[in-house]
Amino acid sequence: MQREIRSDLAVNNRVERPTAASPFVRNHPEFWVAVILWLASNLFVASFSHFANWEGAGTYNGVGDLCKWDCPWYGSVVVNGYDRAPHSVAPGEANWPFHPLFPMSVYPIHYWLGFPLHRSLVLGSKLALLLAIYGFLLMVRDGTESTADRFRAGSLVALNPYLIYAHAGYAEPLYFGLLALAFYFAARRRWIAAGATGALVSASRVVGVVFAISYAVMVARDAGWRASWRKIRLNQFLGFMLCPLGTAVYMLYLHRRTGDALAQVHVQVAWGKMPGNPINVVWQCLSGGHWLPIWGLMAIASGVASIWLFQLRKPELGIYLALSILIPMSAGYWGIARYVWWQPPFLYAVCTALKRNAAWWTIYTGFTAGMASFVIWAWLGGRDFVI
Amino acid sequence: MKALAQWMAIALLLVVYLAALWALSHPNVSEGYRAYYIEHLTSDWSPVRYPGSPAQGIDFKRPGLPEWVGLTIGFSTREDWGRWTDGNVAKIPELTLAQPVSGPVCLDFTLRPAASQVEKSFAVRMGSETKAVSYKTANFADYKVPFTLPQGVDRVEFLLPAKLPRQGEVEPTSSDMRRLGLAFVNLRITPGDCPVDPAQPSGP
Numbered sequence: 001m002q003r004e005i006r007s008d009l010a011v012n013n014r015v016e017r018p019t020a021a022s023p024f025v026r027n028h029p030e031f032w033v034a035v036i037l038w039l040a041s042n043l044f045v046a047s048f049s050h051f052a053n054w055e056g057a058g059t060y061n062g063v064g065d066l067c068k069w070d071c072p073w074y075g076s077v078v079v080n081g082y083d084r085a086p087h088s089v090a091p092g093e094a095n096w097p098f099h100p101l102f103p104m105s106v107y108p109i110h111y112w113l114g115f116p117l118h119r120s121l122v123l124g125s126k127l128a129l130l131l132a133i134y135g136f137l138l139m140v141r142d143g144t145e146s147t148a149d150r151f152r153a154g155s156l157v158a159l160n161p162y163l164i165y166a167h168a169g170y171a172e173p174l175y176f177g178l179l180a181l182a183f184y185f186a187a188r189r190r191w192i193a194a195g196a197t198g199a200l201v202s203a204s205r206v207v208g209v210v211f212a213i214s215y216a217v218m219v220a221r222d223a224g225w226r227a228s229w230r231k232i233r234l235n236q237f238l239g240f241m242l243c244p245l246g247t248a249v250y251m252l253y254l255h256r257r258t259g260d261a262l263a264q265v266h267v268q269v270a271w272g273k274m275p276g277n278p279i280n281v282v283w284q285c286l287s288g289g290h291w292l293p294i295w296g297l298m299a300i301a302s303g304v305a306s307i308w309l310f311q312l313r314k315p316e317l318g319i320y321l322a323l324s325i326l327i328p329m330s331a332g333y334w335g336i337a338r339y340v341w342w343q344p345p346f347l348y349a350v351c352t353a354l355k356r357n358a359a360w361w362t363i364y365t366g367f368t369a370g371m372a373s374f375v376i377w378a379w380l381g382g383r384d385f386v387i
Numbered sequence: 388m389k390a391l392a393q394w395m396a397i398a399l400l401l402v403v404y405l406a407a408l409w410a411l412s413h414p415n416v417s418e419g420y421r422a423y424y425i426e427h428l429t430s431d432w433s434p435v436r437y438p439g440s441p442a443q444g445i446d447f448k449r450p451g452l453p454e455w456v457g458l459t460i461g462f463s464t465r466e467d468w469g470r471w472t473d474g475n476v477a478k479i480p481e482l483t484l485a486q487p488v489s490g491p492v493c494l495d496f497t498l499r500p501a502a503s504q505v506e507k508s509f510a511v512r513m514g515s516e517t518k519a520v521s522y523k524t525a526n527f528a529d530y531k532v533p534f535t536l537p538q539g540v541d542r543v544e545f546l547l548p549a550k551l552p553r554q555g556e557v558e559p560t561s562s563d564m565r566r567l568g569l570a571f572v573n574l575r576i577t578p579g580d581c582p583v584d585p586a587q588p589s590g591p
Contacts, residue, residue: 249403
């Protein structure tokens with residue numbers, strides 16, 4: 001018994017042992033954990049990309065070769081700006097759904113540092129992955145006491161089964177990182193910082209505007225739920241007003257550019273996406289073949305996670321997860337996996353579940369590592385199920 | 388001082404949101420853009436245009452649209468034999484005309500009804516005139532419908548039963564989700580009265 005206690009103390013001592021690192025690293029253990037995991041994620045993708053290349057799945061001569069599918073669309077925004085009108089050839093696509101924040105973050109990499117376009121886009125998403133890991137570690141800070149906890153939590157982002165989107169010139173890691181930071185700031189009652197970050201989230205993906213609802217829930221909870229308007233402080237209200245700013249500014253820009261403030265939504269018809277019933281989409285998935293039932297199960301898993309987050313007294317995360325999956329799913333099933341696995345509330349639920357059932361970590365890690373490597377292989381092979 | 392700055396920021400944000408709301412409710416787009424992207428009433432975006440007049444008609448087998456047709460509304464995409472109307476796209480399929488037509492005209496078209504419509508009928512509306520049409524056969528047949536059109540008219544509408552069934556409901560083995568109505572091969576608008584045809588519909 002005494003030996004066990006000593007052993008526990010030793011573990012604790014190991015956790016708390018002061019390091020020779022800089023005060024910043026000492027005070028921000030999440031940061032260096034994020035850096036190590038970010039390096040590991042890059043090594044993982046580079047390794048499996050090379051393996052896929054050797055085995056003839058696709059061509060990989062450098063990170064720029066990972067820029068596929070949506071990535072060149074972001075590239076068109078970086079180089080030409082937003083289209084004035086849809087392409088004249090049917091079905092009339094345009095680059096409006098690709099929100100401006102990610103292309104803006106790539107602009108200096110391409111034009112100031114002089115990297116080729118595709119490499120710039122991939123580097124932009126890779127850099128944003130560092131923010132995503134760090135932001136998520138801050139978001140789950142209250143549940144991660146030790147360095148090992150932080151590594152495990154951060155690995156959910158860094159070694160995500162769909163980690164390819166963080167290395168392929170997509171906006172997902174930027175959106176994820178900013179959203180995680182916005183939740184972190186709001187949880188610490190840094191309302192204006194949360195609102196300003198929420199504004200950036202709404203400029204990174206169309207569903208980012210949903211954070212305004214989560215923010216309102218957090219303010220209402222902070223004021224004691226039944227509070228009157230008079231109990232809401234001015235900085236809380238200002239933060240709330242900031243949340244949808246990115247969307248509003250983009251809408252005004254699109255109206256000036258194209259005549260349609262909702263062009264980013266309306267143009268989805270060119271990809272065959274029209275508003276419908278998300279329940280029908282889930283049913284379509286479950287009654288389909290190959291990947292469809294798997295996507296359907298992912299959608300159901302996100303719904304279950306959403307309800308569980310409410311039970312965990314995290315309604316702001318539950319409501320965000322539910323809406324951020326229902327909105328894109330109402331237009332079809334393409335991209336469901338990406339939408340589910342690049343949502344901080346979903347990974348928060350996964351993190352909490354695995355923390356409570358530590359034995360599942362090994363099983364989870366096995367499946368996600370396998371999936372991540374398979375997705376990289378499929379990505380380089382140009383398979384459309386990973387769009 | 389801090390509170391004043393916060394109130395000013397809130398006022399500024401309110402202006403931005405009011406402007407965004409105004410922009411949202413005032414789209415400045417073409418009729419074709421509105422029909423395709425916003426209202427989803429047409430499956431044609433920026434179709435190839437070929438020369439032609441109402442009297443030369445529209446060949447639904449041919450890619451694109453003749454110059455005299457402004458928009459198609461409620462039509463499915465082109466197939467080798469022509470185009471179906473689809474109740475999912477619009478309840479009232481129609482052709483809008485680039486230039487209005489007036490005076491006596493004969494609307495001449497070849498079509499066949501969907502399997503669910505064979506026992507039913509439909510009507511054609513141009514301006515204030517509506518003509519009922521009974522199907523001659525379940526197969527493709529030619530129909531001629533006369534209109535007087537004392538005033539200029541810029542659209543031809545086909546009035547079908549309100550709730551068309553999905554094709555999958557009519558043929559359980561079909562995965563086609565469209566609500567098929569009429570299968571058009573061609574349509575033309577010729578000036579003057581229609582040639583006498585005893586099988587043609589009666590007014591009004």
